[in-house]
Amino acid sequence: MSLFFQQLINGLAWGGIYALIAIGYTMVYGIMQLINFAHGDVFMAGAFAGYVIAQLLPDKSSLPSVILVFLSAMLFSTFLGILIERLGYRSLWKKNAPRLSLLIVAVAISLLLENVGLMIFGAAPRSFPSIIPSRSFSLGSISFTNIQVIVILSSLVLMVALQLIVMRTKMGRAMRAVAEDSEMSALLGIPRERILSFTFALGSALAGVAGVMVAIYTPQINPLMGILPGLKAFVSAVLGGIGSIPGAMLGGFVLGEAETLVSAYISSSYRDLLAFLILIFVLLFLPSGLLGKGVAEKL
């Protein structure tokens, strides 16, 4: 039984990370019905931004530097997210281009980011400096590290913060309004483009933090590290009901735990299979996901 709980803790950390990335997917989908394939790479960029800053800091493990690393990762990925939206999607979105074009642009931007990363940093993985020295704790026969605790707690805190922003602030209100009826929002004088940028900024900031978290947790980064977690986070978003923010959070945790349990009790080589089987199953039989609201298909 302790083995089971130990595995649950392992899964929880990844669940939190998937959830943080999934939120970005789901928010963007909610507003512009776009699967932003580049989102996984924003996550990667966040990790590398943290890496570069951490390299520059003299005292890597002091609290101010930890905060600085996280902040700079957040800022950089926020900036990147806004840039992607401005240069990549906005013109097509305004032109009401087919969604297929947007999807291909997303794929292209993803390729672009990955290969720029590869050119700058090379394909060989890099160790992330231990800005938070890891310590192990034991609780009975279950052991966990301070980093796991930090990852789980801070992802929860961030999710609560996000929920507050979305539910309680003016911008959050406007985001939900634009997602529900973009034209009507415009008729109320809400600047849609600013809201869209804000959405990308929020999602990207979370992805950036998730990037640093993964970097500290594993602790290794490479320019292709965003692909698989990106896809998994996307599966989480679909599982939770695409467009629903609480759904994305729930989906992230469910997928994180499910993957861990499959690797623990069946085989780790079936872990990736699981995510995609869930994806197909949800698409076919539960298209609105766990928490999404069913939408009748339009004629």
Add this chain to the structure above:
Amino acid sequence: MKEPILRVEGITVRFGGLVALKEVTFSVEEGELLGIIGPNGAGKTTLFNTITGAVSPEKGRIYFQGKDITSLPPHKRARLGIARTFQNLRLFSRLTVEDNIKLAMGLPYPAFAPLFSLPSYHKMEKQMSESAIALLKTFHLYPYRDRIASALPYGERKRLEIARALALKPKLLLLDEPTAGLSHQEAISLMEELKELRKGFSLTIILIEHNMRVVMGYCGRLITLNYGEIIAEGTPEEIANNPAVLQAYLGEESLC
């Protein structure tokens, strides 16, 4: 008594909580030109969608030439001879005018025939072209036959959509606002063409229309829908003087 070509019995359609059609019952005799009118949101297009099978009713049955078609998929109904046009034109916009017409002709040879360039393929393709051209000529679209459908002027596109529907060799033709967006002259000439066609193809036509002059001038019988219910049925003159219809269109006078 002769069986009507279309019989709709007690159709009820619901979208979520909203009742779009409520116990709608009517029938259409062969060769008739029936008009359906009613204010916005009265359920006219939903009625067409139900007859063609795009929407399935919660209650009620639909008979076409005496056959119950309530549970048939749309493409089978089309093959039986129910064709329609759409309110906002649904042409295959990147296909040529001629191909738009040919599409409605089904697959007259085995699908592998073109792979091996079989004679049946060449023969049938030739036949299809010939009948497509004949149809295009009828609708004065022949000069445009190699153009992409979306490159046609609006009026021509409207006519192309009707021509495409006719290529199905339908017995029943449903026209959803055929004259919308046309000038008065264009509308009248289109209706004249339809009148000719109805004779030529021995067609039954149901028409949704807002242009009352068109409806009054060409339809033999009118049905008025409001809030998903039939509120009046009769000749154009009867409808024009029916107080319920006036009220549906102009609003409740008495309440003010």
Add this chain to the structure above:
Amino acid sequence: MLKLEGIDVYYDSIQALRNLSLEVREGEIYALLGANGAGKTTTLKAISGLLIPRKGRIYFQNEDITFLPIEERVKRGISQVPEGRRVFGKLTVEENLLLGGWTKEREIKKNLEIIFSLFPVLKQRLRQLAGTLSGGEQQMLSIARALMSEPRLLLLDEPSLGLAPLLVRDIFHYIREINEERGVTILVVEQNAHMALQIAHRGGLLQQGELILEGSADELKNMELVKSAYLGG
């Protein structure tokens, strides 16, 4: 106050408005009538900025607003209540109202008070999701939301659509009140011609995208032409 000068509006290649000119005067209720597809909604969309005319000019308080973005028009005092109410169903009534006040943030408190005095029923439902309101309440919310931006010109698109007759009367009662007490100029588009002409000062009749008739409400009420525009004959 609002002047349309010879505008042509197209949907793709379909012409919806043909050389339309009309003028709405300060403080009046103007009813735009016409059958389905005559171009009424299109006219409103051109005024609010959802559609840009291919030809012609639109002036609001003597300023050319033909190409202004939607948000700028809202700031200048044009507010549209679109057809079908379009309240944000997944947001609460309060959130809907707050969003309505996006451009007049400082006045939100004051405006909310005004709204509550106009539509007391909304005050009781502040925390309720707008999607769970009844049709009439949604229409009220939709109008109230538009009022939150302190419009000088309110565009109403088919406010009676899909409402039971008694509710329709209520809504029109509110519309008149807004006009009389708050001094808001109103352009209302209605299929329900009798109702609209009851409260309007002036009106116009659209047919096939052209304004074929204009006059005072009383004149229009008795015109056979209005009837025939709807029913032909």
Add this chain to the structure above:
Amino acid sequence: MRAKNIILVIGIPFSLWLINHFISNPSIFSPYILQIIVLMGINAILAVSWDFISGVTGQFSIGQAGFMAIGAYSSAFLTLKYKVPFLPAILFALILSAIAGFIVGIPTLRLRGDYLAIATLGFGEIVRVAILNMPSLGGATGLKGIPIYSSFFSVYLALAITLWFCLALLKSQPGRILLSIREDEIASQMMGIDVVKYKVFAFTFSAALAGLAGALYAHWTSLVHPDSFSFMKSIEIILMGVLGGMGTIYGPAVGGMLITLLPEGLRLLLEQNPLLYQNKDFVRMLFFAILLLFFIILRPQGIFGKREAKG
């Protein structure tokens, strides 16, 4: 059959056969170039297979590498383990990938637009991970030592047949029907077209072609492993199709060839610059990405597609 067709049917294979003799002789023709030319042919078939389902029928697939993997593995398994000759092995690969396309086709056709795209992505990944977990297929390390049966002749003959079939379909009624489904599914139904049946057909046909390409690939490189059929491969296939011009069939074929040639050309260009040369693979992908963006934003119809009329 018309005279022109007879000439094509006899002439093309015969001339391919003649060229094959010349081109496959390493003392006359550089095998390095032959390698590139053959891969160009294989990728052209792949791009056409994608175009058939995505460009022509409008069902966006980002799992094409999955079908390719099925064709590659099934044929390689037969020739390697059971010494089956090439032709039956290819036929088997065709049938198996067609069945896979059929099976994928039925349920995914309930889905539309990006949901379908995601589902095909899921399918492609499932195929890859499933192979990873099958020891008899070599698991993660792949199958090695597959007999080299593919040649310039077989690849280009396959490409010729593929193009012939696809173009013949495209200009006849079945092709028109598929195009109409892309344009407007509902209107197609109203024209009496059994949309589901045709979509499944298009999926099956496209999968079979991808499987064919896979089989030829396996018997050319003599090695298959799951990483060759990853998500990135599917993306590369899409790039070929978009570049060539979706829905034109021959456009993607040329697109496939160009994309194969590109890295080799870049290799030659970059050899002068050691820094860039060291990063040639990334430079290549970067170039791809920019190309893709360029085409989608500025020339969505690809190199060969026709510009659509405004309206």
Add this chain to the structure above:
Amino acid sequence: MKKLIIYSLVFFVIVGILLTGCGKKTEERNIKIGVILPLTGQLSTFGQSVRKGVELALEEVNREGGVLGKKVELIIEDDESKTDTAQTVVTKLLTKDRVPLIIGEVISSITLAVAPLCQRYKVPLITPSATNADVTRTGDYIFRTCFIDDFQGSALARFAIESLKAKRAGILKDVKSDYSIGLASAFAKTFKEMGGEVVNEQAYAAGDTDFRTQLTSIKASNPDIIFIPGYYNEVGLIIRQARELSIKANLLGGDGWDSPRVLEIAGASAEGTYYGTHFSPLEKSPQVQEFVSVFKQKYNEEPDALAALGYDTLKLVCSAIKRAGTTEGQKVRDELAQTKNFAGVTGEITIDENRNARKPLVILKIEKGKPTYFISIKP
């Protein structure tokens, strides 16, 4: 149709222009040897190390007048640690550069993928470090200058039981690598034969970064040694995460660990772990010491096993060409097969009838943040 023909004509003209650039250019003044290595990508430190060794050996060979009176020239190609790229690049070496002989690859999986090509063109391929048993079974043109995994695995198992007194072993292997799979099974076989028990066997795939789930399972079955036959990137992370999960068991691995990256990633967690490899710079023989000092002079760092293997391999190849008196494939192959008691810095190399080298395994222990010589195991 006409357009199609025009387009394809244009296309083939472009192809032609591009490809004519590839024709033969240089006179064969030098002896060209192809080298294929993972210089970038996942396993780049291996490639870089071998390259350093090979280039050092090249300098020496050419300083001594080259081979057969000609200078030796290396054509070094990078395969980015990827199988596909390796195939393309080897085809280029074989057909465009027409090298008489190829050194490489380092990684078993990639070597297995390119070996059939070399065999087909009858060009000898000599790998410095692909230890998987199947590599040389590809054909009679494939050689190696290192031991094979059957030996390595069984030697490591012997070491685990005899020196570390282990009885219960857990195994964590990389299913994406032929090397890892082969080594794991060789280890398990001997370990069981010698009375030990393999209590838990888990898998991962190269490129993974989180191994906590597998390690947690292994921990639960309470082994006293965990055998990790992987490559350095993952190994570093595995060691680190194992210690974070408070796993106290001994950790043991093979020559895939031999990279400074392990220590870099695992840090203090690596303390007290053991691994087997081909070479230790701490060996006392004069030949080794000279190599170490020359290497240090040139590169300012200590050579690792892969550098030493690279060095030995080029030297061995040159000696075979010398003996053959020609660069013709068949003759060079025969001479390679005849290699006996070639004195390399990684020990005496004798190529056996299966074209493998029989050499001792050196076990290193990580102490005070450095790999230190622990014990040597003879075949």
